[in-house]
Amino acid sequence: MSDPPAIELKDVSKRFGPRWAISRLSFTLAPGRSLLLTGHNGSGKTTLLRMIATATFPTLGAIELFGQETRRHRADLRPKVALLSHANFLYEDLTAAQNLSLAAQLLGTDAPATKVAELLDRVGLLARANNPVRQFSAGMRKRVSIARLLLKAPKLALLDEPFGELDPAGITQMEGLIRELQAQGATVVLATHLIEQGLALTQERLHLEQGRKEKVS
Amino acid sequence: MKPVGLLRGAWLVLKKDWQLEWRTRARLTATVFFSLCTLLLFSFAMGPGIDVLRAHAPGYLWLGILFASVLSLGESFRVEAENQSLTGLLLAPVDARSIFLGKVLGNATLLFGLALLLLPVTVALYDVDLSRNPGLLLVALALGCLGIAAPGTVYSAMSSNARARDVMLPLLLFPVLVPMLLAAVSATRFALGKDVQEQLPSWLKLLTAFDLIYLSVGFLVFPRVVEDD
Numbered sequence: 001m002s003d004p005p006a007i008e009l010k011d012v013s014k015r016f017g018p019r020w021a022i023s024r025l026s027f028t029l030a031p032g033r034s035l036l037l038t039g040h041n042g043s044g045k046t047t048l049l050r051m052i053a054t055a056t057f058p059t060l061g062a063i064e065l066f067g068q069e070t071r072r073h074r075a076d077l078r079p080k081v082a083l084l085s086h087a088n089f090l091y092e093d094l095t096a097a098q099n100l101s102l103a104a105q106l107l108g109t110d111a112p113a114t115k116v117a118e119l120l121d122r123v124g125l126l127a128r129a130n131n132p133v134r135q136f137s138a139g140m141r142k143r144v145s146i147a148r149l150l151l152k153a154p155k156l157a158l159l160d161e162p163f164g165e166l167d168p169a170g171i172t173q174m175e176g177l178i179r180e181l182q183a184q185g186a187t188v189v190l191a192t193h194l195i196e197q198g199l200a201l202t203q204e205r206l207h208l209e210q211g212r213k214e215k216v217s
Numbered sequence: 218m219k220p221v222g223l224l225r226g227a228w229l230v231l232k233k234d235w236q237l238e239w240r241t242r243a244r245l246t247a248t249v250f251f252s253l254c255t256l257l258l259f260s261f262a263m264g265p266g267i268d269v270l271r272a273h274a275p276g277y278l279w280l281g282i283l284f285a286s287v288l289s290l291g292e293s294f295r296v297e298a299e300n301q302s303l304t305g306l307l308l309a310p311v312d313a314r315s316i317f318l319g320k321v322l323g324n325a326t327l328l329f330g331l332a333l334l335l336l337p338v339t340v341a342l343y344d345v346d347l348s349r350n351p352g353l354l355l356v357a358l359a360l361g362c363l364g365i366a367a368p369g370t371v372y373s374a375m376s377s378n379a380r381a382r383d384v385m386l387p388l389l390l391f392p393v394l395v396p397m398l399l400a401a402v403s404a405t406r407f408a409l410g411k412d413v414q415e416q417l418p419s420w421l422k423l424l425t426a427f428d429l430i431y432l433s434v435g436f437l438v439f440p441r442v443v444e445d446d
Contacts, residue, residue, distance in 0.1 A: 055304050056445040071446070078310035079220050089305025091233070091296060093240045102233050106226065106309040108219040132240065 004067030006031040006156055006187035007052060012061035014047055014211075021047040022211040024061070029189070029204065031066070031155075034182055036198040037191040039208035045191040046086065048208070049158045052189065053083035065156060079107065082154035084162055088145045090133045096120060096144045097129040103148050119147040123173075138165040146177065156187045163194055175201065223318070226311040230319025237296060238327065244292045248331050252285040253338060260342040267344050274343035275405035279398055282332055283365065286324075287387050289331075290369040293324055294377035303374075303443060313440035317370060321435065325359075325366035332358040345409050353417055354408035360424040361401035367431035368393050374442050397427040 005028040014022040022044045029035050037045050050056050051063055054074045063070045065077050090099050097116055104112035120126045123143040133141060142165045149157065159178070163171045178201050181188055192198045199205070207214040221229065238244055259277040263270055297303035306316060339345055347354065369390055376385040404420035 053308060055308060074444075075310065075312070078308055081308075083308060085301070087301035087304070089302055089308075090300050091237060091302055092299060093237050093296070094233070098233075098236060102229060103309055105229050106221055106306075106311050108221055 003031050004064070005029060006033070006066060007189070008064040010062045012051065012058045012063060014051060015059040020211055025213055027206060027213065029187060031187055032185050033204060034188040034190065034202040036202040036205045037189055037208065038195060038198070038205065043208040044211035045208055046160055049083065049160050049189065049191060053081055053158050054078055055083065079152070080155040081158065082149045082152040083158045083160070084145055084149050085160050088141050090141060090144060092134040093132055095130045095132055096125055099133060099144060100147055100151060103151055107152060109151065115151065119150055122150070123147045139167055139170055142166055143170065146174070154186055157181050159188065159190045161192055162190065163192060163197065220310055223312055223315050226315030227318035227322070230306070230311065230316050231322050234293070234319065234323035244289050244327060245330070248285040248289045248327070249334060251288055252281040252331060252335055255281040255284050256335065256338055256342055270343040271345055274339055274345045275402045275409060277343065278335060278339050278405065279361065279402050281335055282328060282362070283394065283398065285331060286328055286365045286369055287390070289327055290324055290373040291383060291386055293320060293370070294373045298377045307443065313443050314436055316443065317435055317439035320370045321366045321432070324370055325363045328362035328365060329359055332362060347409070349410070350408045350417065353421065354405065356421060357401060357404035357408050357424065360421065360428055361397070363428045364397040364401065364424060364431060365394060367428065367435045371435045371439055371442060374439065397424065400424045400427060
């Protein structure tokens, strides 16, 4: 029997008040494949990524990740899925090291202090490890979020505008990181307005227009 | 890697809240000064009659703690709303019930610390005697603070994303707390003054019962409040 799809959307709709942010969306993505998600502002990309990440759930329809329905199996799925979001999920008054250490301990990581130092070094923030995140620039916060994502070693990585706020060196590093995740067998969904960069990193594309599937290639 | 269990998750959330408090001390500073002002204003309002002040001291002490708790509870979820950190915790992942337990303990310990700081002020302003039953007085304070923190944590989470959250939290919280507060004031009164009929143990049992009810309901309801189902 073949592996279940990494992502399977079954007629998914999501409503916020009177507005349907996602409307009757269906698609599947096989494990290890990468998908580029495109669309104008407000087309539903972030809502879709948040639903796949189990941060929110469909109003109608169902989402399955690795054969498990998200609402019912959220506790099993959350350790496997990582979301790099517009909101960085960081505590402003904790240091970069404390933020990552909390995430590492919640994940039950072995030797969390060593792992945190290693990841901060990797994203170029080891020298600022003990500074509160409040003192960081937007790009530095993004780097802490990336370190947090790497901590999880996810089977499914959801990256919402991963190149935003990064300097050229950071963008190159981010591209390397996405390739590394792919090489490790992770399924990657990438939402970006930088379409050329996105196409170079992914095999499939889904274009959203007002919450509807417009084009798949 | 294996995500943490319920109690370990609660401990990590509690530790994180203590770290945040230690770094800024914003909550503690605000609540201490606010409750000191409240106690001072009550003493001015009642005039210099020491017998009246002494008789009403337990009520004023608890009102000082209660009013300050609104600031403290509101701040406890303001930090979670900033950068959507609460969603980050849920996806980390940590069980929503662990977040509830950790937050309740964090809020209760802060309120208990505040209550301890207010005791000498109560002695100075209202001339109460702490030496009659100090052990059971501390038990009454601890149970009362837990009784405020448990429903307060649920309502604070509920109102954290509301536009008028500063108004909404006391409106939701105060009616629920009235019976527990009456028990806390009575227990404190008997711990500070004469207890001829030995009523203090009964009030403490009632306070414990309220705490258990609030904790059980909060434990069941909190995941529905924070999960975006």
